[in-house]
Amino acid sequence: MSNIIPEISPEKAQNFRKKMLNWYAKHRRVLPWRTLPEDDTAPDPYQVWLSEIMLQQTTVNAVIPYFVKFTEKWPSVHDLAYAENEEVMENWAGLGYYARARNLHKCAKVVSEDYNGVFPDDEPLLKTLPGIGDYTGAAIRSIAFNKPSTVVDGNVERVFSRYFALEKPLPDVKKDIKTIAATFSKNYEDQPANYAQALMDLGATICTPKSPACVLCPISQDCIGYAQGQAEKYPIKAIKKKVPKRYGYAYIITDGDYIILEKRPEKGLLGGMYGVPTTEWEDNKNTLSHSSEFKRIPDTHNQKIEHVFTHFHLTLEVYITDLTNCSQSFQGIKRIHKNDLKKFGLPTVFKKVINTIN
Numbered sequence: 001m002s003n004i005i006p007e008i009s010p011e012k013a014q015n016f017r018k019k020m021l022n023w024y025a026k027h028r029r030v031l032p033w034r035t036l037p038e039d040d041t042a043p044d045p046y047q048v049w050l051s052e053i054m055l056q057q058t059t060v061n062a063v064i065p066y067f068v069k070f071t072e073k074w075p076s077v078h079d080l081a082y083a084e085n086e087e088v089m090e091n092w093a094g095l096g097y098y099a100r101a102r103n104l105h106k107c108a109k110v111v112s113e114d115y116n117g118v119f120p121d122d123e124p125l126l127k128t129l130p131g132i133g134d135y136t137g138a139a140i141r142s143i144a145f146n147k148p149s150t151v152v153d154g155n156v157e158r159v160f161s162r163y164f165a166l167e168k169p170l171p172d173v174k175k176d177i178k179t180i181a182a183t184f185s186k187n188y189e190d191q192p193a194n195y196a197q198a199l200m201d202l203g204a205t206i207c208t209p210k211s212p213a214c215v216l217c218p219i220s221q222d223c224i225g226y227a228q229g230q231a232e233k234y235p236i237k238a239i240k241k242k243v244p245k246r247y248g249y250a251y252i253i254t255d256g257d258y259i260i261l262e263k264r265p266e267k268g269l270l271g272g273m274y275g276v277p278t279t280e281w282e283d284n285k286n287t288l289s290h291s292s293e294f295k296r297i298p299d300t301h302n303q304k305i306e307h308v309f310t311h312f313h314l315t316l317e318v319y320i321t322d323l324t325n326c327s328q329s330f331q332g333i334k335r336i337h338k339n340d341l342k343k344f345g346l347p348t349v350f351k352k353v354i355n356t357i358n
């Protein structure tokens, strides 16, 4: 079903913004990358950028400890730029979507070297930086520099799709929401940073995916979804496609105290991260064969682990062997004591594999 994009008069847009800003003044979330109104200081663009990259497809609660760790370790974009890539990846481990960490480090280097450590406030320029797309560019411009910009994340999509009861399903409705959001944000100089964050906070705390607290909502008076008594229905979800499955073998190579970790190729999933050696991950489990690195087939461990990535579901069958069974050394190999694995930081999928022997 298609929607006609609703007409929004300047008065309606002003009224909407006023309600959002009044609500935000009282109910804003306190987050480590934000400044408080009483601080009377502008937020640090480095911290805004860092938080926005970490928040991509990740919850606020998961991000906070990583944000604190990164800003303590690397207080400025120059510090992060000069860090070893391996150290950045290790400190990112557990946050997922590792391409973000690679781009984060690349972007820090560009801002440090080409912009003398000063993030640009121009949206098209921001979007030329590694890892910064439409959403992040708009968010940095409005939140860090208090300049009008159309910031649309999942929270904002939910608010507008309910407010206007948009019947078009995701993802097609996204374009309409962007047009609507732009009408409410473009050319309004009044507190662009607060307005953008007000919409995000409303979506995160009141207009929640399940059981929205409409009675507490500052814009409930004009919300069509609420008036219809079916706010939760929006945004309309697309019919889910079946998630493909992949299979592989994972190898715990150990002498009891030490475990062998292998650096994954820079490009591709979990690129540049350390993990236990595995075979390729294939669509058909019947065509799997053991790595040719081994002189004899490693011992079965009768353990499997499951891990869900964004685009596929992975099953790894776990095998155990010792280093003398390996015919050649692995590239970028590391021999880590079992007690040091925690400090080392590994992607969750490999932690699951290693946990099968604990």
Ligand code: SF4
Binding pocket: 159, 162, 163, 206, 207, 208, 212, 213, 214, 215, 217, 218, 219, 220, 221, 223, 224, 225, 226, 231
């Ligand atoms: S009234 Fe309810 S559904 Fe509408 S925007 Fe507010 S919280 Fe969301």
